[in-house]
Amino acid sequence: MALPKTTQEYYLPQRVQAGLDKLTLRESVVRPPKSQEVLVKVHAVSLNYRDLVIVTGGYPGQVGDSIVPCSDLAGEIIALGEDVTGWKVGDRVSANFCTDHVYGDPTRETMATALGGPIDGTLTQFKNVPAHSLVHIPSNLNFEEAATLPCAAVTAWNALQGPVPLKGGDYVLVLGTGGVSVFALQFAVAMGATVIATSSSNAKLEFVKTLGAHHTINYKNTPDWDTEVLKITGGRGVDHVIEVGGTGTLPKSIRSTRMAGWIHTIGFLSGEHPDTSKLILSFLSGGITFRPILIGSRYQFEDMNRLIEARQIKPVVNKVFDFKQTREAYEYLQSQKHIGKIVIKLFD
Template identity: 55%
Template structure:
């Protein structure tokens, strides 16, 4: 235990949801620390598309906390430990897993009910206690801001590409867009020896993807039949893995772009114009395609991902577009909504 434990924390919360502009600050007492819990000083928080959905009441789950403290992704410093905690000590740098009870193996409904920033209060706060088992040590070479991008975007990409059918050298990976998950996926694929094709509506964003190692880039505004271009670039074979963040507006083209028995990892639904379901079902059967839904990942996967990050630091350093101050949280949400970013948008909660 530490001698001086903070007694109160400032946090953002939603008195009412409907817009991120409803975010308000509150000061609340920090509850007594349970014997198996760890109190963490939050240093940085990164934002997800999910945070916009939660704020606007478009996140399709029930049971979201009233007066919700939002956000799921943080990096911070241990400031106190419960009496039974042996794994962590004051001063350790840690991230919390997105779903606190997802330790290993398949997720369940009960585990999903421990997701931060929705079913549980989130991390946009100065201090928060966590169960000791849900914390993961931050790689030494990463800053708090960089580490805050790992729990959702990076782990989602890692689970997709290094889950049941791990990407391997010589594979081809297609990433849609240049948001947090896609950029992390690009980096992990390159670190694993794969060839990456990236799409975007912006040539400037595609130039960044090129610098990060993408072998091929496609502007889907100037090349609307991007699926045919992917097939051409792979000499008719199609790609082995697709990080499918578009959903209804891109899934049909992803099915056309993937190889026979290839993997399409269903991660998001940011694109509109849904394709007829009959087209999708018939194509999946006809090509023996594996569609796999991704719900972030486990603590065990988080630790494995960090080993990859430490093994290939030059290829896997998180890409941060912009960092906002704690009192600029609403501005950070607005910037994320603008879709001007490449990589991640981060809120720096504490500097000392």
């Protein structure tokens, strides 16, 4: 089969001129894969909140000019570098968020290989990636479903399977119904935990009940949702919190957590800024571990995929957009109307 010579891809011309209207489609040359690379035909890409703030100019991390955005892909191998072993043309694959984070803790060097930030991302029809970054797509998922895994799912898995892994009977509090929170809910339920989910939407809370959430709290109707969490847990508090709000929700997350529990922080959606000295004292007095999550390794990705296959877990794909509707997909993400993940389909 003749390899493609060009690829259609979206890019952000200059970071200082960020904005959804600046997201531009261009044609680029496809080079043959290097000796340890594979060329992937990208069938689907999913969007994360990180992708939105990169394009709109609010991302605090490293981003280059003329960057191709997005970190998540699912596709098939169409060519192999001459020294690649263990893979074949036609294999269905995803690449890890940081292509060089194979195992162990993240480092500055591995974080410098984060797709769609320091290096070009996945919003392109054809992409060369290092063979060591690849994982097989779970056999029970299609491309659109598998595209949701590299960032949100691996982050949720890393949170629940960290230094003190989740065990059956634990209580898990998930904030909101975005990608990470929904995956954490699904994984926690599959592993025998009791899940408490929050949202400002009763419709979204009814939906997460269908995914296995045992208790739900509308934080708009119940502003003191931390008090409700303590009631549900008999005053003990939860073992794990999936904290996506940031400093605005952190005080109540602390009050919701048991002595020596874990708060896994992922996002920064809430703009409030409480007194940090009081936060530190709250952590100290409760013996609570505050653990920022930096996605995860390829090994963690592989472990997670085994659970997905074993328990036949299906990612929640809220809406699929065509490649030429990419701006509309970003706008839909910005609207926060979704539950779960938003996917862009590159090929029919």
